């Protein structure tokens with residue numbers, strides 16, 4: 060049911076772990092299935108993401124999307140990282156089964172939550188970044204419509 | 205080739221060779237329709253009747269109380285819809301439990317939409333229904349009590365004989381979904397006062413797509429499938445002759461070895477439970493410790509999620525299942541685990557290992573090692589475990 064890329068990222072997750080004293084960290088949960096994702100970011104003074112790590116309590120797709128999301132944001136500026144949407148993560152993984160689309164939203168939201176934390180700590184405003192919602196079910200419902 | 209270890213025998217079993225052999229003549233040689241008049245077809249008819257006797261014998265029923273169906277789900281649907289319809293005048297209230305198979309629960313939900321009242325009995329932490337609650341739930345218009353003999357997820361065996369007695373005392377029909385119990389443990393429709401019983405062949409090393417509903421003599425139960433006069437006019441449709449013959453062979457085989465097979469798997473079951481409990485921290489056994497199917501092992505592992513666990517086990521060639529939402533295509537956690545009081549995030553990390561007669565201790569040893577690795581790996585990845593460790597430095601010392 061999963062693509063080869065999803066299986067690869069599930070079996071060999073990239074950037075799994077924690078960052079000591081991260082510049083930004085965000086945790087998001089999905090009320091729909093109960094899965095949880097945490098993203099750590101290390102960001103240099105030019106606003107470039109130097110490192111990203113994740114921890115995930117969730118299904119195979121959740122693990123794979125977390126892994127892919129970290130790969131996609133590393134090396135990007137904070138502004139560029141905002142363009143790493145769930146669709147971008149899904150495409151990079153050669154797609155997900157329909158029932159697993161919500162898992163990729165978790166990855167997008169985790170990036171946003173970590174960036175929000177970073178902006179708060181730095182006292183800056185990242186243009187286009189909205190405050191993350193505690194649990195992402197609401198947004199998903201809108202997407203479903 | 206990598207060895208495969210099949211531990212999902214509650215989902216389905218591998219057909220026994222003697223069952224396969226018994227079925228074979230009924231595909232290409234004796235392929236006649238038992239409803240036909242000529243002698244050739246009567247061979248098929250005779251084989252069906254032999255099978256009927258064999259499946260009936262296993263529950264102490266008469267052959268003419270057995271109605272073959274397309275499986276356990278059809279039998280469940282028929283029993284419940286039929287009892288509700290037959291007793292519509294009386295009111296048609298139904299009592300069932302909250303941990304039934306979906307074939308029962310969804311049928312009850314359908315009836316609720318059509319105006320029937322349904323009471324869902326709670327279960328305790330072990331998954332056992334509460335008999336005093338059952339007695340209290342009985343109303344003048346109660347038409348049916350439907351309680352499964354043994355649970356398909358957590359393996360808990362229900363006090364069927366007591367439930368039957370209560371039902372009989374109140375003159376209420378008693379149906380039991382015995383799909384997981386039939387052929388595995390002794391069931392007797394007389395002693396247990398069962399009026400309707402559903403069973404399925406493929407859980408006892410028989411073929412898929414065939415089951416039966418036992419209907420006690422003189423029970424008024426309208427048909428579910430209308431058409432020809434097969435099954436004494438109660439269940440239309442050309443008989444699945446090879447399937448039914450296979451069911452008979454599987455039942456006969458089960459009768460011969462039930463006790464030995466129960467004891468053998470039970471010993472392995474307890475061995476597996478012991479190893480998991482002592483070697484994997486934060487593991488929680490689900491279901492009753494003793495009143496449970498001999499082949500069922502069901503655990504929740506805290507801080508991890510079921511689908512990931514199954515995928516890692518699959519990598520090692522181990523076929524297992526989980527009550528976990530993600531695998532079933534629905535995202536809700538198992539209704540059974542929630543009913544026995546497991547919180548959402550613990551219910552999420554569930555694993556069901558169901559043994560067969562062929563399962564060996566060595567296979568279980570391999571499984572335990574693979575499971576330890578999988579759990580460890582997923583915990584290392586789990587933000588919940590990270591949080592737990594950070595707030596519980598002391599316990600951490602214990603874990604490591």
Ligand code: FES
Pocket residue numbers: 089092093094117118119120121159161162165530535
């Ligand atoms: S099923 Fe919930 S994150 Fe995948």
